[in-house]
Amino acid sequence: MGKVGFKPGTLIYPLPAVMVSCGDIDGEKNILTVAWTGTICSDPAMCYISVRKERYSHHLIEASREFVINLTTQKLAYATDWCGVKSGRDFDKFKEMKLTAERGQIVKAPLIGESPLNIECRVTEVKELGSHDMFLAEVVAIDAEESLIDKGTGAFQLNHAQPLAYSHGRYYGLGERLGGFGFSVKKK
């Protein structure tokens, strides 16, 4: 075992590959795929997405200061990849990928109906960092697929939706389940 020095790069993985929907459900709308996303605060619940200025959705998010993070699944892998490669300048991505634009509880941006979980977000700050602008946002509502709620316990079972992960250039399903948070200190 030994270590080799690399120059600085973006190598934190695995990440979620989420479809971000933006714009107005009754007007211009788009979907972009990002892996530069995550939770930044638990209370209040806050998250971020980082988006290149030249991406078509950038101005939609900047103008409305809203977006929706739509979690993805193995079944949505093709649409997730396609929405990351193609531009809203050239395609109606909802139509091309046969995705359903649904009305959110709070934001005007559409939800993607086929996603198991939609996170409605309102931008609190835009940070220009270089290649990417970081949109910091507060979570204002969540819409969850009803069939993933355990009828007995009432618990939401996100992992039953076969979540999609992105790691160093490749998409993966989740594999072996290795334990729950705190398993290392649980009494047998």
Place this chain on the structure above:
Amino acid sequence: MGKVGFKPGTLIYPLPAVMVSCGDIDGEKNILTVAWTGTICSDPAMCYISVRKERYSHHLIEASREFVINLTTQKLAYATDWCGVKSGRDFDKFKEMKLTAERGQIVKAPLIGESPLNIECRVTEVKELGSHDMFLAEVVAIDAEESLIDKGTGAFQLNHAQPLAYSHGRYYGLGERLGGFGFSVKKK
């Protein structure tokens, strides 16, 4: 299919569960596990970690303005979980988990030798968001496990290290490989 409204929460998954090492390799040092981490800019390469003020490592990172993100693997799942549950107030986590503190190229914070990839970071800004402070940072160096470099192509094969993912309270290995970035538009 139907959607149910949840109150705002932190539900972006799957995420990396990384061990963050901080402090000074020649002095006080610690490891904490975080999933609130990710890439925020590609050029310059920038990332973040969000840490509760009451966590023991918070003051170490605030004082030195440096930390190292150590990627984790299925083999490191136990140590990853343990370092997320226990406090550096009570334990020398390197010693307890038999992890090796190695010298970085640039930062004084130790690398974890057993990690396949160490990302050396220098804090550029601290944002107080509520329960968590967000440390925005520039990547200043990367240290990669030599045995993961393909001898033929020279490519770094992070996914050969069996990366660890964290999704909605559980740790997972990666599973089925579903295609590379751009697979949806590749000519057959």
